[in-house]
Amino acid sequence: MKLARVVGNVVSTINTRDFEDRTLLLCDLLGPDGAPTGGYQIAVDNIGAGAGEMVLLLDEGNGARQVLNAPGAPIRTVVIGIVDEVVEAAR
Amino acid sequence: MQLARVTGTVVASTKVAGLEGVKLLVIQPLDRALRPAGKPVVAADAVHMAGPGELVYFVASREAAQALEETFVPVDHAIVGIVDAVTELPGAGDGA
Numbered sequence: 380m381k382l383a384r385v386v387g388n389v390v391s392t393i394n395t396r397d398f399e400d401r402t403l404l405l406c407d408l409l410g411p412d413g414a415p416t417g418g419y420q421i422a423v424d425n426i427g428a429g430a431g432e433m434v435l436l437l438d439e440g441n442g443a444r445q446v447l448n449a450p451g452a453p454i455r456t457v458v459i460g461i462v463d464e465v466v467e468a469a470r
Numbered sequence: 471m472q473l474a475r476v477t478g479t480v481v482a483s484t485k486v487a488g489l490e491g492v493k494l495l496v497i498q499p500l501d502r503a504l505r506p507a508g509k510p511v512v513a514a515d516a517v518h519m520a521g522p523g524e525l526v527y528f529v530a531s532r533e534a535a536q537a538l539e540e541t542f543v544p545v546d547h548a549i550v551g552i553v554d555a556v557t558e559l560p561g562a563g564d565g566a
Contacts, residue, residue, distance in 0.1 A: 386502070387558035389473075389527060394551030395516045395537050403471070403527070405502055405556060419502045421471035421527050430559045440533040453516065453529050453537030453550050456471055 381420075381436045382409040382462060385428050389421050397452035404428060404458060406436060411465055422456040423447065435460035471527045473500045473553065476520050480512050488543040495520060495549065497528060502556070513547035514538060525553040 383406035391403065402424040407415045413433065420436060425446055428434045436456055437443055443457040444450055478496035485492070493515040501507040504525070513528050516537035520526050526549045528534075534548035535541050 385559075386562035387556060389551075389553055390555040390557065391527065391551040391553050393517055393519055397537075398551055403551075405558065407502070407562075419472070421473065440531070440536070443533075451536055451541065453533045453535075453548060454471075455529055455531060455533040 380459070381438055382411065382413075382465065383407060383420065383422070383434050383436045384409055384415070385430055385432050385434060385458075386419075387430075395453060397449055397454060406434065406458070408436075409433065411467055413465065420456045422458050423454055424458050426458060426461065428458045428461055433462040433465075434458045435462055471529050471550065473502065473504065473556065474498055474513070474526055474528050474549075475500060475504075475506075476522050476524045476526060476549075477510060478522060486544060488540045489514075489545070492538060492543075492545070493518065495522075497526065497547070497549065502558075504556070511547050513549050514545045516548045516550050517552060520549050520552055525556075527551050527553055
């Protein structure tokens, strides 16, 4: 899983049928300290994540299809959690 | 999934079985400020409606083949949607 921040969304009307009625969130990938790493992903929202929230992304197809209950869907990236806090152990 | 711009078409009359009729497009992956990021790749067009100049989003890896009618095919990038709009929150920065 990856940490990310919701920074926007992607609107699309023409898409493959597995994307119908799905919300696509634009997510900046974050390091454990919450700083952007420079990468991003477009993720399917599965839990009602909102703008600006830190979320947990799953970037793997089998698990994505499982949580979305969408066998055969060409979806790999899903928001699977809203992060309250990341605590790093002192080193 | 990530954003990309369609920059061209690929014509290949001889293809492996299962890829007949699959439209192939050259896409340039973009960062979320819509600047080119990385090298262009050839992607299958799973929406059948994408064309040069269009902003699309694509899926990579095994999931790309899942987007096509024939799902057990050797495809590693597929266009799964045409983007109408990318809306960003105020203060989100440009992703750089």
